[in-house]
Amino acid sequence: MSEKLRLGILGGGGDSLIGVLHRVAANMFDQYKIIGGCFNPDPQENKKFAEKLGLNPNRVYDSFEILIDSEMKLPLEERMQVVSVLTPNFLHYPMAKKLLENGFNVICEKPLTTSYSEAIELEELQKKNNTAFAVTYTYTGYPIVRQMKDMIKNGVIGKIQKVDMQYYQGWINPIIHDKSQRNSVWRLDPKKAGISSCIGDIGTHAYHMLEYLTDMKVKEVLADLNHLYDDNELDIDGTVLIRFSNHSKGVIRASQIATGEENNLTVAIYGDKGGFRWEQENPNYLYYLTNDKPLQVLKPGNPYLSEFSLQDTKLPAGHPEGIFDSMGNIYNGVARKIKGIKNFDGGFPTLEEGVRGMKFIEKVVESNAKGNIWLNL
Numbered sequence: 039m040s041e042k043l044r045l046g047i048l049g050g051g052g053d054s055l056i057g058v059l060h061r062v063a064a065n066m067f068d069q070y071k072i073i074g075g076c077f078n079p080d081p082q083e084n085k086k087f088a089e090k091l092g093l094n095p096n097r098v099y100d101s102f103e104i105l106i107d108s109e110m111k112l113p114l115e116e117r118m119q120v121v122s123v124l125t126p127n128f129l130h131y132p133m134a135k136k137l138l139e140n141g142f143n144v145i146c147e148k149p150l151t152t153s154y155s156e157a158i159e160l161e162e163l164q165k166k167n168n169t170a171f172a173v174t175y176t177y178t179g180y181p182i183v184r185q186m187k188d189m190i191k192n193g194v195i196g197k198i199q200k201v202d203m204q205y206y207q208g209w210i211n212p213i214i215h216d217k218s219q220r221n222s223v224w225r226l227d228p229k230k231a232g233i234s235s236c237i238g239d240i241g242t243h244a245y246h247m248l249e250y251l252t253d254m255k256v257k258e259v260l261a262d263l264n265h266l267y268d269d270n271e272l273d274i275d276g277t278v279l280i281r282f283s284n285h286s287k288g289v290i291r292a293s294q295i296a297t298g299e300e301n302n303l304t305v306a307i308y309g310d311k312g313g314f315r316w317e318q319e320n321p322n323y324l325y326y327l328t329n330d331k332p333l334q335v336l337k338p339g340n341p342y343l344s345e346f347s348l349q350d351t352k353l354p355a356g357h358p359e360g361i362f363d364s365m366g367n368i369y370n371g372v373a374r375k376i377k378g379i380k381n382f383d384g385g386f387p388t389l390e391e392g393v394r395g396m397k398f399i400e401k402v403v404e405s406n407a408k409g410n411i412w413l414n415l
């Protein structure tokens with residue numbers, strides 16, 4: 039199959055944060071053509087935005103239900119093949135469910151749903167058809183992150199003994215101290231965000247990245263979450279102790295009130311032979327630490343990197359890769375799966391990984407609510 043995949047988009051309108059990232063990613067490898075969608079619940083805004091994108095108005099719909107019903111009436115060779123779900127969290131489940139029931143491939147933003155039970159339901163539905171379903175834990179698409187994954191798999195840093203994942207942002211700080219503002223943001227509204235703000239929005243990235251990189255499953259969590267005002271009890275900060283086993287432990291630290299921080303996801307993983315440090319805000323540098331040699335810095339696009347890391351590199355070394363490339367690589371992974379092209383394990387984050395992310399959020403919130411106790415994951 040060589041022609042472009044027909045892509046539809048739900049959410050991600052002109053007023054959104056994440057829409058542009060997905061549109062650029064979809065176009066990056068010439069694998070997709072955006073043919074329509076429902077970008078905004080306001081029909082006028084929806085049409086206006088679609089016009090700006092130059093889309094055929096017949097493929098721009100007033101709701102996701104109308105989109106799916108109308109697309110299903112089209113012949114298979116015209117119908118959207120993949121639909122991206124880029125709305126606030128509470129809409130992921132109904133949208134993904136109807137898409138799965140009708141056999142579409144899906145690319146869905148994280149967190150997958152607002153509850154673990156909804157996530158399980160989606161997993162059951164997907165088992166019935168052989169479609170692709172990606173959950174966009176965006177940062178796993180960086181070439182140098184893929185390199186770190188491969189080196190850990192190949193035993194370069196040995197047996198993992200300590201992990202420290204940090205995801206610090208400060209954007210809620212100016213909002214949280216103003217009562218009307220804190221009650222108008224969807225990420226702080228449990229009906230739209232789910233049971234967690236900080237852990238659901240960013241802690242889940244750090245957790246997923248940890249399991250993605252190590253190929254290990256976190257066994258137990260103990261959480262201490264924080265909120266600043268009793269009229270808004272969703273967590274905006276939290277520390278989660280984690281155990282892989284009795285002798286392999288660590289911490290996930292996440293905050294939306296780390297004043298002045300932007301998008302500071304930092305990974306530190308230490309084994310008995312070496313360690314890695316990586317920072318999302320400087321994503322082209324992978325720091326490789328050992329006891330007996332000077333610090334090494336690995337950079338994307340170099341011939342010493344793994345096949346998986348190099349697979350989606352587009353320009354020679356020295357041309358920095360960024361967040362758009364990272365998401366582009368995930369879209370490319372999904373295209374490979376749909377087109378039956380060789381794909382590496384980890385080429386895109388799967389539905390199962392999204393389900394596990396929901397379990398993590400629920401267990402962390404439960405641990406905190408029950409007085410900071412250890413819970414099995």
Ligand SMILES: NC(=O)c1ccc[n+]([C@@H]2O[C@H](COP(=O)([O-])OP(=O)(O)OC[C@H]3O[C@@H](n4cnc5c(N)ncnc54)[C@H](O)[C@@H]3O)[C@@H](O)[C@H]2O)c1
Pocket residue numbers: 048049050051052053054055056057076077078079101102124125126127129147148149174175176177224239
């Ligand atoms: N992967 C990442 O790194 C990352 C980063 C940011 C956001 N996200 C996720 O992306 C999702 C969207 O976040 P955002 O920051 O872009 O939100 P946003 O509020 O900026 O944008 C949401 C968009 O959805 C549209 N929308 C709302 N209701 C709709 C409906 N019923 N039908 C169609 N469109 C509708 C809005 O008009 C808007 O365009 C969230 O789930 C969030 O967690 C992921």
